Amino acid sequence: MTLVRTLLGLPELRLRLRAGGDLLDREVTRIYVTELPDPSRYVTRGELVLSGLLWWHAPGDAEPFVAALAEAGCAALAASGADSGGIPSDLVSTCERHRIPLVEVPADLSFAVITERVVLALAAESDGARKRLLSAAAETASLPELLASGAAELGADCWVRSATGRVVAGSTPRSPRDRAVVTVGGRHAVPWTLVVDAELSGGRAEIADELASLVGLARAREDEVRAVRTRVAEPLLALLRDRSAADPAELASAFASTGLPSGARLRVLAASTPAAPIAGDVLGELLAEHPAPFFAGAGDDPGSALAVAVDAEWPSGWASDAEAGLARLGPGRLLVGTGGPAPLSGLRGAAEEALHAVGVAERGATRVAVVSGERLGPLTLLLAGAPDDLRRALRDRVLGPLLEQNPELLHTLRVFLECSGSPAKAAKALHVHVNTLRYRMARAGELLGVDVTDFRTQVDLYLALTIDP
Structure with missing residues (x-):
C-alpha cells in the first residue's frame, strides 16, 4: 500500500510536509494534476492531487479548491509555489481546517518526476503482468512502447483511439479491430479508449483494465509537459487574445520566448464551445498530428481557446476532416476558425481573421463548423467583426x-x-x-x-x- 508517508520518505522527491501531519497513513491510489479553481467535478477518493497553484491569486481562493479535495476524499495535495514565491499561508490553514495533508514540491522538481516515482511505488505492490506493465509505464514516456508491452501480456494487438476517431498509438500499424473496447480514465473533453483485438474475460480483462489505467497516467504526463510548454507561450497568446493594439516589439519578444522560428509562416486557430469549457482540448486534438510545433491555450472566456501553429504540410482537406472528427464528440456546438498563414508581422491579423471566422460560424445554424478565414473573402471577414x-x-x-x-x-x-x-x-x-x-x-x-x-x-x-x- 502506497501511503502519503511513503512519498514523503522518498529522498529524491524532497517533499516537505506543510499540513496534516496526523494524516500520513492515507492510501494513495492515483495521481491527478489540475489548475482548476474548483476541481470538484473531477477529483476522486485516494488521489494525490498535484497543482502549480495557478488558480491562487488572493486569500480565500484556497477554500473552494481544498473543500473539493476533502469532499472527494483525496489522499493529499502536493503543491508547488514556484510562481507565487512559496506556499501561501492561506492554503496551509485551509488544508489544516479541511484535514487534507499538504506537501510542498520543490520549485525545481517537475510534476512528471513525481508521477513517475508514484507509479514506481504502486508497481512495487503488484506482481506478474500488472507489475511489468507499471514498470513499463514508469520507465518510458512512449505510448507505443507501453502498448507493445500490453499486447505482449494480452496476447493480442491493442490501440488507443480518441473520441474523434484518431488512432493515437498502437502496438501495430494496422487498423484497429474493435473486438473489445475499454474506457481510458481521465477528465478530458476528448476521451480516449483502449481497443483490443481479443475477447476480454477473467485475467485478460484485468490486464486490459490495468493497461487502460496506465494509458491514462501516460496521458496525464503528456498533459503536464504540454501545460509547461503552454506557460512559455502564454504571454504571446495573451497578446493575441487582447484585440487592442499591441507594441510590435512586445509581440516579437513574446514570440521569441516560445522558441518558434522567427521566419516561419504561422497559422492561428480559434475555438468556441459555448456548451462547456473544452475549447483547449478541442484545439489540442485537432493539432495532435500536426508535424510542426504549436501552442494552444485558453481564450478570453471559459468556452474559447487560441492556438498558434507553424504552417507546415497543412492538408487541403483539413477543415472537412476536422469537422468530421469533431462531429463525433457529442452534443453542444463546436466552432473553429483559422487565420493565416502569415509571418510574425501579420500574426495579430491572422488572429483577428481566426476570431472573425468563428464569428461567421456562430451566425450559422450548424452544430460543428471549421471555417477557414482565407476562404471567406475580405467582405465576409470585415462584416464578421461588426456588431x-x-x-x-x-x-x-x-x-x-x-x-x-x-x-x-x-x-x-x-x-x-x-x-x-x-x-x-x-x-x-x-x-x-x-x-x-x-x-x-x-x-x-x-x-x-x-x-x-x-x-x-x-x-x-x-x-x-x-x-x-
Missing part, C-alpha cells in the same frame, strides 16, 4: 424596400450580382428572358433609389446581401 446591430442597420438601410415588399426582386438582385452583373448569365440562371431580367433590375433600382449597374452601388448591395437577417 450585430450595425450589421442589421446596414442591411435594412441598403435593402429595406425589397426586404419587406418584394422578395422575388431581392432574389433576382442576388443572382444578378452573383453573376457579376451580367444580365445574360443571370437570366439563364433564373430561367427567364433577358428582357425580363432587365425589367426586374430596373424595378429594383427604382424601389431602392439607386443605379444597380453602378459598380460601387453593386458592392454596397452585395455587402448588404451577405448579412444574415
Whole structure:
C-alpha cells in the first residue's frame, strides 16, 4: 500500500510536509494534476492531487479548491509555489481546517518526476503482468512502447483511439479491430479508449483494465509537459487574445520566448464551445498530428481557446476532416476558425481573421463548423467583426424596400450580382428572358433609389446581401 508517508520518505522527491501531519497513513491510489479553481467535478477518493497553484491569486481562493479535495476524499495535495514565491499561508490553514495533508514540491522538481516515482511505488505492490506493465509505464514516456508491452501480456494487438476517431498509438500499424473496447480514465473533453483485438474475460480483462489505467497516467504526463510548454507561450497568446493594439516589439519578444522560428509562416486557430469549457482540448486534438510545433491555450472566456501553429504540410482537406472528427464528440456546438498563414508581422491579423471566422460560424445554424478565414473573402471577414446591430442597420438601410415588399426582386438582385452583373448569365440562371431580367433590375433600382449597374452601388448591395437577417 502506497501511503502519503511513503512519498514523503522518498529522498529524491524532497517533499516537505506543510499540513496534516496526523494524516500520513492515507492510501494513495492515483495521481491527478489540475489548475482548476474548483476541481470538484473531477477529483476522486485516494488521489494525490498535484497543482502549480495557478488558480491562487488572493486569500480565500484556497477554500473552494481544498473543500473539493476533502469532499472527494483525496489522499493529499502536493503543491508547488514556484510562481507565487512559496506556499501561501492561506492554503496551509485551509488544508489544516479541511484535514487534507499538504506537501510542498520543490520549485525545481517537475510534476512528471513525481508521477513517475508514484507509479514506481504502486508497481512495487503488484506482481506478474500488472507489475511489468507499471514498470513499463514508469520507465518510458512512449505510448507505443507501453502498448507493445500490453499486447505482449494480452496476447493480442491493442490501440488507443480518441473520441474523434484518431488512432493515437498502437502496438501495430494496422487498423484497429474493435473486438473489445475499454474506457481510458481521465477528465478530458476528448476521451480516449483502449481497443483490443481479443475477447476480454477473467485475467485478460484485468490486464486490459490495468493497461487502460496506465494509458491514462501516460496521458496525464503528456498533459503536464504540454501545460509547461503552454506557460512559455502564454504571454504571446495573451497578446493575441487582447484585440487592442499591441507594441510590435512586445509581440516579437513574446514570440521569441516560445522558441518558434522567427521566419516561419504561422497559422492561428480559434475555438468556441459555448456548451462547456473544452475549447483547449478541442484545439489540442485537432493539432495532435500536426508535424510542426504549436501552442494552444485558453481564450478570453471559459468556452474559447487560441492556438498558434507553424504552417507546415497543412492538408487541403483539413477543415472537412476536422469537422468530421469533431462531429463525433457529442452534443453542444463546436466552432473553429483559422487565420493565416502569415509571418510574425501579420500574426495579430491572422488572429483577428481566426476570431472573425468563428464569428461567421456562430451566425450559422450548424452544430460543428471549421471555417477557414482565407476562404471567406475580405467582405465576409470585415462584416464578421461588426456588431450585430450595425450589421442589421446596414442591411435594412441598403435593402429595406425589397426586404419587406418584394422578395422575388431581392432574389433576382442576388443572382444578378452573383453573376457579376451580367444580365445574360443571370437570366439563364433564373430561367427567364433577358428582357425580363432587365425589367426586374430596373424595378429594383427604382424601389431602392439607386443605379444597380453602378459598380460601387453593386458592392454596397452585395455587402448588404451577405448579412444574415
